[in-house]
Amino acid sequence: MSKALVLSKETAPAVPSPSLTEAQKGFARHLIKWQRLHGRHDLPWQKNLQPYPVWLSEVMLQQTQVSTVKAYFEKFMTRFPRIEDLAQAQEEEVMSLWSGLGYYSRGRNLHACAQRVVADFKGEFPSSMEDLVKLPGIGPSTAAAIASICFSQKAAIMDGNVARVLTRYLGFSEDLSQSANQRGLKQLAQLLLPSKAKDMPTYTQGIMDLGATVCMPKRVLCERCPVQSTCYAHAHDLISALPLKSKKIKRKHKSIYWLIAINDRFEVLGGKRALGGIWAGMHAFPEFESEAALRASLPAVTEVQALTVVQHELTHLSLSIHGFLWQEHSTGSSRPSSKRRIHKPHVTAVGFNPPGYAWMGLEEWAQVGRPKPVSDFLEQVKALE
C-alpha cells in the first residue's frame, strides 16, 4: 500500500458503517437542486430520455469520454433510429460504425443486446434491475442508470466517476480494489438516494455531472460543489488521497509488427482476427512477433518501408505497433506501378484465422470493423496515393 495513500485512523472513518449522519442526509437534495441549475442538459442523449438512447449512450460511455461518444451516438441514432433497426443490422456494419471507440466486445454485446430486447421483450427494455443485468453488456451500473433515469427506480449507479465523488464526500478510505469494499460503498450509495422516486432521473444525472465537471480526478473544483459544506475529504484535506486503490494495474509493454502489403490496384491485404485475444473478430493486417519474422514471410529479395510507429494503450497492455509497407518489386517510389502483377504474399501471421487474408480496397476497409491503429495506418497508406 502506498504510504501517501494511507489515511490515519484519527482522520478517516475506519469502516464504512451503513448509516449516514444528519448532514449527509441532505446530499441528494443539494445535488438535485444543483443539477437543475448547473448540471448538463444539452448532451445528445438527453433530448429523449427513453431506454434505447439512454442505454446506447451508457454503453458507449463505459470506457470512453463524453466528447468522443457524442459523434458516435449521433451516428448510431441516425443509422439505427429504433432498437429494431440495430437488431436487424449485420454485425459487420455495427462493428464498422463502432470502429475507433475501442473495447470492441462492447460493440458486439450492443448488437446482441438489441436482438435480445427485440426477441424477448418485444423491443421494450425491461424496467427491473433483475432483468436488465441479464442482458448482454449490461452490468449493475449501466442497469442502474437505465432503471433510475428511464423508470425512476431507486437504483444507485457506481462507475469510476461516482466512486470518486462518494469516497471523497464520505471519507470512505477502504481499498476499492477489494470487492467487499466496493459492496460497502454501494450500500452507502444506496442510502444517499433521494426519498422520492420521481427525483431519481435528476439525481442520477446530477451525480454523473458532479463527477465529470466538478469533482474530477485532478482538477477538483470544490468552490463550485453543492455538497462542499458536508464533504469529509474537503474538511480534512484528503481529496488527493481518495479514492484509495492500492492495486494499480501495471501495464506491460509489447511491440508487434504489422505487414501492410499493397497491390497494383492499391488494395491492402487484411483479414479477420481470430475470435479470442485483443481485437477479436476485427479486420486487421497480418501480425508478427518480430520484424525478422515479418521479413521472412515475404519473397527473398524485397524491400519494406517502415511507417510511423503507432502507440496504442489497452487496459493491461501498452502496444507499440510497427507497420511495414510492402509493395511488390518496390523501387522506392511511393506509388505502385500500374503494370505490376497482382501478387498475394504467402504470409503466416499470428492471431489470425488462416488463411483468411484478402486484398481489400480502401472503401472496403472503411466498411468493416477495424481497431483504431488499423485506421491510423490506413491514413498513412492513403497519403501515398
Ligand code: SF4
Ligand atoms: S467538496 Fe470537493 S472533494 Fe468534496 S465532493 Fe465536492 S468537489 Fe469533491
